[in-house]
Each structure stands twice: as structure tokens, then as C-alpha cells.
Amino acid sequence: MIRSHILPVAGSLALATLLIGHPLQAQSMDDLNLQVHGYATQGFLYTNQNSWNGTDSEGGSAAWTEAVVNLSAQPQEKLRIGIQTRYFLLGDYGNQITLDWAQVDYRVNEHLGFRVGKVKSPLGLLNETQDIDPAHLWALLPQSVYPISSRNSLLSHFGGIVYGAVPLGESFGKLEYRGYGGQRILSSSDGFFQQLRDLGFTLPNGTTGPTLGATLTWHTPISGLKIGASEEYDHETGELVLAGMQGTIENGPFRAPFYYGQYEKKRLMIAGEYERLRLNSTSRFPNLPAFINQIDVRSFYAMSSYKLTRKFTAGAYYSYSMNMKAPVSSSRFQKDWAVSTRYDFNPYLYAKAEQHFIDGTAWGFNASDNPAMQPTARMTILKFGVSF
Amino acid sequence: MKTSLRLSVLLRALLFPLATLLLLATPQHAHAQVVVIANNSVSANEISRYDLRDLFTGAASSVKGGTNVSPVLLKGGPTHEEFLNLYVGKSDAAFRAGWRSLLFSGQSTMPRTFDSDAEIVEYVARTHGAVGYISRSSSHTGVKTLVVK
Numbered sequence: 231m232i233r234s235h236i237l238p239v240a241g242s243l244a245l246a247t248l249l250i251g252h253p254l255q256a257q258s259m260d261d262l263n264l265q266v267h268g269y270a271t272q273g274f275l276y277t278n279q280n281s282w283n284g285t286d287s288e289g290g291s292a293a294w295t296e297a298v299v300n301l302s303a304q305p306q307e308k309l310r311i312g313i314q315t316r317y318f319l320l321g322d323y324g325n326q327i328t329l330d331w332a333q334v335d336y337r338v339n340e341h342l343g344f345r346v347g348k349v350k351s352p353l354g355l356l357n358e359t360q361d362i363d364p365a366h367l368w369a370l371l372p373q374s375v376y377p378i379s380s381r382n383s384l385l386s387h388f389g390g391i392v393y394g395a396v397p398l399g400e401s402f403g404k405l406e407y408r409g410y411g412g413q414r415i416l417s418s419s420d421g422f423f424q425q426l427r428d429l430g431f432t433l434p435n436g437t438t439g440p441t442l443g444a445t446l447t448w449h450t451p452i453s454g455l456k457i458g459a460s461e462e463y464d465h466e467t468g469e470l471v472l473a474g475m476q477g478t479i480e481n482g483p484f485r486a487p488f489y490y491g492q493y494e495k496k497r498l499m500i501a502g503e504y505e506r507l508r509l510n511s512t513s514r515f516p517n518l519p520a521f522i523n524q525i526d527v528r529s530f531y532a533m534s535s536y537k538l539t540r541k542f543t544a545g546a547y548y549s550y551s552m553n554m555k556a557p558v559s560s561s562r563f564q565k566d567w568a569v570s571t572r573y574d575f576n577p578y579l580y581a582k583a584e585q586h587f588i589d590g591t592a593w594g595f596n597a598s599d600n601p602a603m604q605p606t607a608r609m610t611i612l613k614f615g616v617s618f
Numbered sequence: 619m620k621t622s623l624r625l626s627v628l629l630r631a632l633l634f635p636l637a638t639l640l641l642l643a644t645p646q647h648a649h650a651q652v653v654v655i656a657n658n659s660v661s662a663n664e665i666s667r668y669d670l671r672d673l674f675t676g677a678a679s680s681v682k683g684g685t686n687v688s689p690v691l692l693k694g695g696p697t698h699e700e701f702l703n704l705y706v707g708k709s710d711a712a713f714r715a716g717w718r719s720l721l722f723s724g725q726s727t728m729p730r731t732f733d734s735d736a737e738i739v740e741y742v743a744r745t746h747g748a749v750g751y752i753s754r755s756s757s758h759t760g761v762k763t764l765v766v767k
Binding site for chain 2: 263265267269298300302304307308310312314331333335337339340345349350358359361362364365366395400404406449453454494495496497499537540541543574577617
């Protein structure tokens with residue numbers, strides 16, 4: 231089903247194509263150091279059974295569209311300002327223009343910099359770049375660690391980042407650090423709340439709360455090899471409504487550690503990451519006992535890709551996720567084998583084809599969309615993108 | 619017979635790693651046709667391969683001596699390919715994908731890109747802290763060259 235709201239994005243794609251043809255390509259104004267960039271993607275989904283993330287993928291769906299516009303300027307050597315907006319549609323999620331980030335960045339030197347505003351959260355290996363489709367081979371990142379239905383909430387926070395790098399000498403590489411804090415907002419339509427929505431609950435304003443985190447990455451002396459660890463602390467609360475009854479929901483406080491490694495050498499890339507998300511989600515209604523949903527999700531993925539020719543890249547990953555506290559059923563876990571290819575027609579235009587072999591329904595398969603949920607599914611993705 | 623076989627195995631066991639080491643030790647850039655140039659404001663006269671890679675992948679923005687620098691790129695061609703091959707260790711697509719990651723995650727702006735060596739030389743000559751690369755055979759009047767160690 232191609233929805234009518236795709237039309238404005240088709241306009242964006244056309245505009246992007248026109249800009250590609252323009253001699254300036256990415257318009258750069260020397261005097262202001264002003265740059266305009268962007269990208270847009272259109273995905274097509276097909277699942278042999280079960281519908282994915284509110285799309286009608288079982289019958290084939292084109293309800294997966296994104297368009298991003300980025301404006302940035304560097305008025306002084308150490309100062310950058312920027313803003314990025316996004317139109318996002320995936321089935322029942324999104325269909326609106328949101329602010330990705332808007333920030334002021336001041337880099338004192340290599341060792342110390344600050345970023346304030348709405349900033350991307352530097353968490354794990356790919357959190358900051360999980361939404362940047364042109365940067366990845368994969369049409370869909372491993373859902374065990376980077377679920378697309380929660381992407382907009384986890385991608386950025388209101389607050390700041392302190393960042394820098396400490397050289398350890400050529401024999402020992404470099405240590406990169408990032409610390410951040412502020413407020414995280416999970417929107418009412420976030421995928422994290424899907425099970426509650428399936429049960430008839432609504433969260434009028436989503437949840438909000440403080441977030442703190444840090445990431446350390448060691449760029450080893452072996453060229454292309456980095457390993458790192460992150461940890462985030464969160465404590466979010468919000469309003470919960472069920473059949474006219476007003477209540478509250480409290481997630482955490484909790485900590486989520488990430489451990490990761492990546493090796494890149496010329497045509498080859500190998501990466502892996504582990505995450506553990508352990509928290510209590512407590513729902514309270516007046517005159518009723520509190521309901522505590524215990525969550526302990528352990529997730530990991532391993533991926534590899536190889537650039538076969540200048541324009542053609544292929545790769546595969548295995549993604550695994552298990553909620554140790556959930557009742558035994560196919561909805562407590564997910565194992566996903568993905569095989570992916572990407573063809574770059576030119577520096578601006580690309581196409582991706584990806585096949586998933588999915589066992590378990592923990593991510594992306596909502597009970598409300600799938601009354602006759604099957605424990606396994608195969609999913610085929612075609613995606614086209616343009617960037618400038 | 620057994621002794622000569624053992625000797626042969628031993629020689630192979632010693633020679634193979636030695637040959638590998640020799641191959642690895644051979645400087646790949648011995649006959650490089652690409653030269654790294656910088657604006658005269660850059661105080662350094664040499665740069666390590668490690669620092670050069672960091673600079674051109676957005677992982678660093680200064681060189682020894684503390685000068686803030688900004689990389690400039692060629693759009694494509696053999697000099698660009700050789701530079702990536704020798705000093706960055708990435709294919710062009712992976713290299714550009716890396717910069718897109720930095721740009722769209724708010725960590726950097728895109729480096730300026732030029733069609734020809736002459737345009738790069740002209741820009742680097744007039745821009746404080748600019749560092750680029752051109753073919754060794756191209757004229758580089760008005761800029762300094764950085765020796766890659």
C-alpha cells in the first residue's frame with residue numbers, strides 16, 4: 231500500500247535529484263562556511279508471513295520512507311553550528327517531520343570539545359549513525375541492539391556532550407572518550423511501548439527522564455581495529471491511561487552496558503556488539519497494586535562485509551536477542567540471519583537488497599498487527615537512496 | 619632422508635615468516651606519485667601516516683605543533699585512489715560513507731572537494747590550515763609539502 235503522505239517525500243527526492251544535477255552539488259558558501267546536505271530513501275518490504283512494524287509487509291509494502299535535510303556552518307575555526315530535520319515513515323510509526331538534532335559545537339582542541347542542544351547520544355558502536363542509511367551497507371541494522379521502532383527516541387537527547395581523544399603514542403593507539411547527560415524523551419509511539427499499546431494502554435506524552443552516559447573507544451595500534459564500551463543510565467516516567475483511568479509508568483532507574491569491536495581494512499569490515507538491558511517497568515493506577523514488568527534483554531550481533539567491486543558490496547550478519555524474564559514463547563527472543571548487498575550507481579545514488587531469515591518475534595512483529603502470529607518469518611527488503 | 623625432510627620443513631618454517639616480514643617492511647609509499655601539501659601557516663614539515671589517516675578520516679583536526687587543520691579532497695581519479703590506498707586504507711565508497719556518518723551525526727562538516735590538482739593548490743595556498751594532496755608531477759607553487767613518515 232503506497233500511502234498518500236509519500237507524495238511530499240517524492241517531491242523531496244525530486245528536489246534532491248535536481249540538486250545533484252546542479253553544479254554546486256552540496257552547496258557550500260565560502261564566506262559563511264555554510265553547507266546544505268541531505269538524503270532520502272524509499273524502502274519496499276515483503277514478509278512471507280507476519281506483518282512487520284505496522285506495515286502491510288505480508289502483502290508487500292512501500293510504507294518506509296525517510297528524508298533528511300542538514301544545515302551546518304562553521305563561522306569560526308573551533309565553532310560549528312548545525313541543525314538536521316527528518317521526515318520518517320515506517321508503517322504505523324512516524325509520518326511526521328522531527329528534529330534530529332540542533333547543536334552548537336565548540337572544539338577547544340583534540341583533547342576537549344563540547345556540544346550542546348539536541349545532540350546525538352554517543353552510545354555503543356552505531357547509535358549515532360544508526361539512522362544514516364547512506365553510511366551503511368545494511369538496509370536494516372541488527373534489530374537486537376538497534377530496533378528501528380525505538381530509533382528516534384534513542385538517537386538523541388536534550389543536553390550536552392563532552393568529547394575528546396587522548397593519544398597514547400603510535401605504539402598504543404588512541405583513546406577516545408565521550409560523556410553526555412541531559413533529558414531523554416521516549417515518544418508515545420515508541421516501539422518500547424508497543425506491548426502496552428497492544429493491551430489497550432496509551433501514553434499521551436510518552437516518558438521523559440534524566441539520561442547519563444559515557445563511551446570509551448580504544449583505537450588500537452592495529453590500523454582499522456577499535457574496541458570500546460558504553461554505559462547509559464536512565465530513569466523515565468510518564469502518564470499511563472487505560473480505559474479512562476489515569477495512572478503512571480516508571481522505567482528504571484536502570485543501566486545499559488554496551489561492548490563492541492570493529493575491524494576495517496580496505497575492502498573488509500568485521501564488527502560485533504553486545505548489549506544488556508535490564509530494568510523494571512512499573513505501572514501504577516489508583517487503588518490497584520503496582521504492576522511490575524521485569525525486563526532483562528541480552529542482545530548481540532556479529533557482522534561482516536566485503537567490497538567486491540568499486541560499486542558492489544555484500545555482507546551478512548547474525549543478530550540475537552533474548553528477554554530472560556519473559557515467559558517462554560516465540561515473542562521472548564529473536565534470531566535473525568541477514569544477507570545484504572548494496573550497489574552504488576554513483577557517489578549519490580544507491581540501491582540495497584537484503585534478505586532476512588527470522589526466528590522469533592521479539593522485535594518488529596506486533597500482536598495487534600498479527601492476530602495469527604507465526605514464530606518465524608522471512609523478510610525481503612529493497613531500498614533506494616539518494617544523498618547530496 | 620628423514621633428516622633432509624626435517625631440514626626442509628625447518629627452512630620453510632623460518633623462511634616463510636621472514637619473507638612475510640620483509641614484504642610488510644617494504645615501504646609501500648616508496649614510489650608514491652602523490653604528495654601531501656599544506657598551507658604555509660601549518661608549522662609542521664612532516665606528518666606521520668597515523669596522523670595523516672586520522673586527519674583525513676575526521677578523527678583529528680590538528681597536527682604536531684598544534685596547528686588546527688582542515689583536509690581538502692579530490693573528487694576522484696588516480697591520485698585520489700592512490701592517496702586512499704596508501705594513507706587511509708579505505709575504498710572511496712567507505713571513505714565517503716565515513717564522512718557522511720560524521721556529517722549527519724553532527725560530528726563534522728564535509729571537507730571541501732575539488733576537481734583538479736590546480737584547484738586544490740590554489741585553495742590550500744590561500745586558506746589557513748588547509749591540507750590536501752596532489753600528484754607529484756603537478757605544480758605546487760605557494761604551498762608547502764609535508765613529508766609523510
